[in-house]
Amino acid sequence: MNKPRIHQLIIDKLVADLQVAQGALQTAYEAATHEENIAENKYDTLGLEAGYLAHGQARRVAEIEQALMAYRQLLLRAFEPSRGIQLTALVLLELESGAQRMLFLGPDAAGLKVMDAGREVMVITPRSPMGQGLLGKAQGARVEIRVAKQRQEFEVLEVV
Numbered sequence: 001m002n003k004p005r006i007h008q009l010i011i012d013k014l015v016a017d018l019q020v021a022q023g024a025l026q027t028a029y030e031a032a033t034h035e036e037n038i039a040e041n042k043y044d045t046l047g048l049e050a051g052y053l054a055h056g057q058a059r060r061v062a063e064i065e066q067a068l069m070a071y072r073q074l075l076l077r078a079f080e081p082s083r084g085i086q087l088t089a090l091v092l093l094e095l096e097s098g099a100q101r102m103l104f105l106g107p108d109a110a111g112l113k114v115m116d117a118g119r120e121v122m123v124i125t126p127r128s129p130m131g132q133g134l135l136g137k138a139q140g141a142r143v144e145i146r147v148a149k150q151r152q153e154f155e156v157l158e159v160v
Contacts, residue, residue: 031054
């Protein structure tokens with residue numbers, strides 16, 4: 001479990017996602033402003049729809065830029081058992097089924113997934129039910145969360 005490598009993989013993924021989103025924004029902007037999409041009557045909404053799409057893409061670009069800035073400024077902290085799991089913790093969990101899941105507790109980009117040595121690492125934030133359940137816990141702790149009225153239980157196997 002190499003936290004600096006995971007941190008860099010997250011940054012790299014955000015950079016790649018930003019490039020894709022910027023390309024989609026440019027395409028949507030061009031469609032919204034293209035002369036063929038000028039409304040000819042009140043029922044011709046292609047230009048309006050393209051404008052909405054461009055606005056949504058612009059918001060997505062801004063969200064990724066914000067997450068990227070947060071991760072570039074993020075200082076990785078070593079796990080302190082006395083404080084328990086905190087922001088920047090890399091956590092290996094075991095589910096009731098015996099399956100394992102690796103999580104990175106980050107400031108933003110919840111749900112982002114990166115691959116490290118064949119293992120998927122998912123980013124969660126302290127605002128998520130899982131993040132809230134993990135905060136302050138130590139290695140060996142059992143964590144129970146409820147999502148959509150379903151109880152899930154995990155054991156913290158390792159924290160870095």
